[in-house]
Amino acid sequence: MRNTLRVLIFIFFLSVFLFFTKDHWEGRFLGSLSLLTTCSVIFIAFVISLENRRPAQTLTWLVVLGSFPLVGFFFYLMFGRNYRKHRLFKKKAMLDEQMFLKFEGQRDASIESVHEMGEHQQPLLRLAHRFGKSPVSVATETKVLTNGEETFSAIFEELQKAVHHIHLEYYIVRHDEVGQQLKEILIEKAKKGVHVRFLYDAVGSWKLSKTYIQELRDAGVEMVPFSPVTLPFLNNKINFRNHRKIIVIDGTIGFVGGLNIGDEYLGKNEYFGFWRDTHLWIRGEAVRTLQLIFLQDWYYMTGETLLTLNYLSPTLISNSEKGGVQLIAGGPDQEWEVIKHLFFAMITSAKKSIWIASPYFVPDEDIFTALKVAALSGIDVRILAPKRPDKKIVFYASRSYFPELLEAGVKIYEYHKGFLHSKVIIVDGELASIGTANMDMRSFHLNFEVNAFLYHTESTKKLVDDFLHDLTDSNLIDYEMFKQRPFPVRVVESISRLLSPLL
Numbered sequence: 247m248r249n250t251l252r253v254l255i256f257i258f259f260l261s262v263f264l265f266f267t268k269d270h271w272e273g274r275f276l277g278s279l280s281l282l283t284t285c286s287v288i289f290i291a292f293v294i295s296l297e298n299r300r301p302a303q304t305l306t307w308l309v310v311l312g313s314f315p316l317v318g319f320f321f322y323l324m325f326g327r328n329y330r331k332h333r334l335f336k337k338k339a340m341l342d343e344q345m346f347l348k349f350e351g352q353r354d355a356s357i358e359s360v361h362e363m364g365e366h367q368q369p370l371l372r373l374a375h376r377f378g379k380s381p382v383s384v385a386t387e388t389k390v391l392t393n394g395e396e397t398f399s400a401i402f403e404e405l406q407k408a409v410h411h412i413h414l415e416y417y418i419v420r421h422d423e424v425g426q427q428l429k430e431i432l433i434e435k436a437k438k439g440v441h442v443r444f445l446y447d448a449v450g451s452w453k454l455s456k457t458y459i460q461e462l463r464d465a466g467v468e469m470v471p472f473s474p475v476t477l478p479f480l481n482n483k484i485n486f487r488n489h490r491k492i493i494v495i496d497g498t499i500g501f502v503g504g505l506n507i508g509d510e511y512l513g514k515n516e517y518f519g520f521w522r523d524t525h526l527w528i529r530g531e532a533v534r535t536l537q538l539i540f541l542q543d544w545y546y547m548t549g550e551t552l553l554t555l556n557y558l559s560p561t562l563i564s565n566s567e568k569g570g571v572q573l574i575a576g577g578p579d580q581e582w583e584v585i586k587h588l589f590f591a592m593i594t595s596a597k598k599s600i601w602i603a604s605p606y607f608v609p610d611e612d613i614f615t616a617l618k619v620a621a622l623s624g625i626d627v628r629i630l631a632p633k634r635p636d637k638k639i640v641f642y643a644s645r646s647y648f649p650e651l652l653e654a655g656v657k658i659y660e661y662h663k664g665f666l667h668s669k670v671i672i673v674d675g676e677l678a679s680i681g682t683a684n685m686d687m688r689s690f691h692l693n694f695e696v697n698a699f700l701y702h703t704e705s706t707k708k709l710v711d712d713f714l715h716d717l718t719d720s721n722l723i724d725y726e727m728f729k730q731r732p733f734p735v736r737v738v739e740s741i742s743r744l745l746s747p748l749l
């Protein structure tokens with residue numbers, strides 16, 4: 247099927263070329279082009295139907311292809327070809343599972359500590375264990391880092407302490423002031439003999455200066471782009487991006503969360519202004535899971551195996567506090583939609599409250615229904631979303647879901663102090679998720695993500711306090727007033743919602 251589609255694409259572009267270079271054959275080639283475009287659309291529609299996608303997603307693609315054949319054709323080539331998703335990453339998935347079972351599968355969590363987390367939460371713990379291939383760690387310390395200043399200050403401080411290795415994995419890296427500061431530290435550590443490996447997403451960081459990359463390489467830093475794309479129309483890897491933000495230092499200290507590397511995360515972007523985000527500092531046993539995620543991604547791109555005790559022997563923390571920590575990776579390489587299913591399990595396990603902060607709220611039908619049912623059942627469901635748009639189509643698609651949620655009793659707040667980029671879920675004030683995954687379909691189905699799940703930890707309490715503080719910088723949406731928004735706005739929301747399965 248792959249070769250057939252590529253031949254079809256080649257013929258299509260050849261016909262377009264001939265159409266524009268042979269004027270005296272205009273009628274003949276115009277007819278050929280029209281026929282070929284029609285055949286291409288029919289072929290793609292046939293492929294989509296055979297993939298057995300969700301009905302809403304299938305119908306959306308068929309509507310786009312039927313209404314805008316030429317535009318839909320190119321859009322599908324760029325973003326729609328998911329039929330080879332599992333084949334593309336089948337080997338990676340198999341190797342990842344083997345390595346996690348080898349290094350994490352024999353580790354047992356304290357039975358007593360797990361039972362203390364509540365009987366109604368046991369299904370979630372079992373599900374997370376099955377997906378993560380590692381149990382909850384009770385020998386790990388965490389600290390919530392609120393916003394850019396606290397996050398980058400902590401990151402740079404820990405990087406300066408590195409003696410053996412530094413591993414970084416980011417979606418966006420910029421060569422601005424923050425990026426330059428990071429570069430100088432990495433160059434300094436590399437010259438002192440510290441092994442520095444840097445995995446950056448080729449699409450997310452496509453603006454990153456070649457000079458920046460070369461300076462790091464010249465200093466001994468191994469800079470590797472994740473899944474580079476040279477011919478986007480002929481390579482559907484462009485749709486599967488590495489959205490992870492990971493730092494591991496000497497196998498003992500780790501960072502994960504919502505902040506990429508860039509000045510805007512310090513509030514230095516004029517449009518966004520203040521940037522509200524959340525990151526997590528980790529020390530102890532759970533860092534090994536974060537390390538394994540990085541090392542497997544590194545192996546996938548380089549073929550280099552680094553699974554030795556030098557990298558997989560974290561210092562165990564004697565945690566006097568109750569609670570557990572678990573790092574879970576999700577992505578298109580996995581059989582199940584890991585992050586989405588864990589979010590769903592968290593929502594359905596709630597007894598009192600579900601609080602969500604997300605910059606991009608485009609839930610699929612399962613999550614959408616679960617939130618409405620929870621609110622209708624009397625559970626305190628709150629959603630914190632940005633008032634200022636980042637990506638306009640996603641912004642308006644998000645708002646199209648608001649009326650049904652408001653009608654069901656969900657409280658929706660718009661953060662007005664700046665741009666909200668935190669990705670947090672808190673259930674019953676006891677369980678929490680913090681990481682790179684948004685509450686949207688791209689994070690659920692397409693991106694490589696990683697989240698930390700916190701069970702009854704002090705960090706969970708800090709996330710609760712931060713969420714309540716964020717509400718003081720937000721406006722509660724009134725349902726009756728929201729219904730009165732202008733008709734053109736509702737049209738834009740509806741069109742954006744129609745495209746939401748593609749986002």
